[in-house]
Amino acid sequence: MNESDAQLAGEYGADRPGLPRGRARLPVDVVRREQRRRLLRAVISAVAGKGYAHTTVGDVVARARVSRKAFYEHFRDLEHAFLSACAGAERQVVKDLSGAAREGVTAEEMLRDGLRAYLRLVEREPEFTRCLLVELPPVALEGRVAAHRRVGDLLRIWRDFAHPSRPPLPDALYLAAVGAIAELLTAHLGEPATALEEPAWEILRRLLA
Numbered sequence: 001m002n003e004s005d006a007q008l009a010g011e012y013g014a015d016r017p018g019l020p021r022g023r024a025r026l027p028v029d030v031v032r033r034e035q036r037r038r039l040l041r042a043v044i045s046a047v048a049g050k051g052y053a054h055t056t057v058g059d060v061v062a063r064a065r066v067s068r069k070a071f072y073e074h075f076r077d078l079e080h081a082f083l084s085a086c087a088g089a090e091r092q093v094v095k096d097l098s099g100a101a102r103e104g105v106t107a108e109e110m111l112r113d114g115l116r117a118y119l120r121l122v123e124r125e126p127e128f129t130r131c132l133l134v135e136l137p138p139v140a141l142e143g144r145v146a147a148h149r150r151v152g153d154l155l156r157i158w159r160d161f162a163h164p165s166r167p168p169l170p171d172a173l174y175l176a177a178v179g180a181i182a183e184l185l186t187a188h189l190g191e192p193a194t195a196l197e198e199p200a201w202e203i204l205r206r207l208l209a
Contacts, residue, residue: 008089009044009127011063036074038064040085047082048127052137057081079139086140089128090147096121097154107162114154115200122185122193129193133186148178159208169208177207 042063046055057078061071075081097114105113122129136144152174159169180203184196 007041008085008092008125009048009131010041011045012038012042012065032074035064035066035070038066039071039074039081040088042066043078043081043085044089044131045127047135048130052082052135079137082137083140083143086131086136086143089125089132090143090150093118093121093147094150094154097151107158111155111158111162111204112201114158115204116194116197118181119193119197119200126190129185130189133182133189145175148175148182151178155204155208166209173207177204180207 039060043055043060045063046059050059055078057068057071060078060081061068064071071081075084096117099117132144149171152171155174155177156169156171159166181200184200184203185193188196
């Protein structure tokens with residue numbers, strides 16, 4: 001699998017070069033950073049492929065091409081690695097949504113831009129999407145709710161900007177809007193997410209008025 005710095009999941013194939021050793025070896029901090037990056041991507045890839053209940057540390061280190069010893073230098077266990085990967089990926093989602101705003105556009109266009117940015121990310125990250133929507137174990141549910149609340153906060157900021165004179169909406173309604181779009185994506189898992197822009201937009205339009 002070809003990787004880019006923005007990818008949230010991936011397998012470091014045997015055809016890719018390993019970390020340099022001997023005289024050409026990298027500084028320790030660079031090696032550790034690269035190991036962690038590979039492991040975080042690999043654990044999402046492994047869980048998406050096998051399900052959390054059937055994934056082992058061996059599956060993760062094989063995908064990352066990192067030793068088991070190195071794994072335990074970064075994480076206590078599989079749960080710790082998976083929760084760390086999900087938290088990092090969810091931060092990336094919020095960052096992408098926050099950076100979608102453009103100057104000189106209407107409030108509606110601004111919200112559309114954020115929705116499109118999210119759907120594009122979902123489409124290019126099918127393994128992360130599957131983890132988040134289907135394979136997420138109970139230990140990670142609290143983190144997903146927290147991530148949904150952060151996205152809901154962005155929606156509230158947008159609505160306050162777009163309609164400053166309207167009465168505020170309950171926080172639960174913003175959370176419901178995020179959850180409704182997640183359910184829409186779950187129902188169409190494996191299909192192009194960008195094709196769901198109109199129904200997702202209708203969810204936002206109706207719930208946020």
